[in-house]
Amino acid sequence: MSFKHFILQPLAIAFIGFSASAAADVTITFPTDVEMLAVNSEKPEMNGGVFASTKSITLPDGENQIVFRYTPVFHEGGERNAVNTNAIITKFTVSNTELTLEVPQYRSADNAKEFDKNPTWKLVDDKGNPVDVKQDKLIKNGVQLGRQYDTESVAYNKKGGIAAIIPASTAANIxxxxxxxxxxxxxxxxxxxxxxxxxxxxxxxxxxxxxxx
Structure with missing residues (x-):
């Protein structure tokens, strides 16, 4: 290795490390009984294996929007009872932090159905502080199979609900x-x-x- 390469290699490594820290992002970790349906009006890209106890997604710094559903499963009387709650659409603004999506723990399927009436979930940052969010239900009447939550998010944002976000490209053309x-x-x-x-x-x-x- 030449003296030039000896000097430049650690500098390049340092520069790469600096670039990575400058391009900070946001990570949301969530349990397996939470189904991530859409992220910023796109289909989510999940981190974590199929059998992982938790999963996560990576978002850019700033304002973000996610759509998720709480899907706990209960084993009652020898039967497996799954609960599928309404889809929650929510927006929040954070930067360079690791968030955890926390959901309540119910003892039965009947109790878990109360989540639709009182969705007491929360996003907590790496210091244990709850993040301010705006949330709404993403409702679709009729058949629920084959829903396109990314497309529904776009339509919701155009209507301007409480959890709506406006992409920069759209805002510039208002x-x-x-x-x-x-x-x-x-x-x-x-x-x-x-x-x-x-x-x-x-x-x-x-x-x-x-x-x-």
Missing amino acids: QVPVNSQYKTTEEQMLHYWYDKADKETKQRFIQSIIQVK
């Missing part, structure tokens, strides 16, 4: 209606996004303005 009461484009956009926000977001926005004044 046409704000022209209204003579607005003096600038910025003012139009401000009113546009305010109208689309949920009640809690509007209250926080108003409070921040009051504090500035």
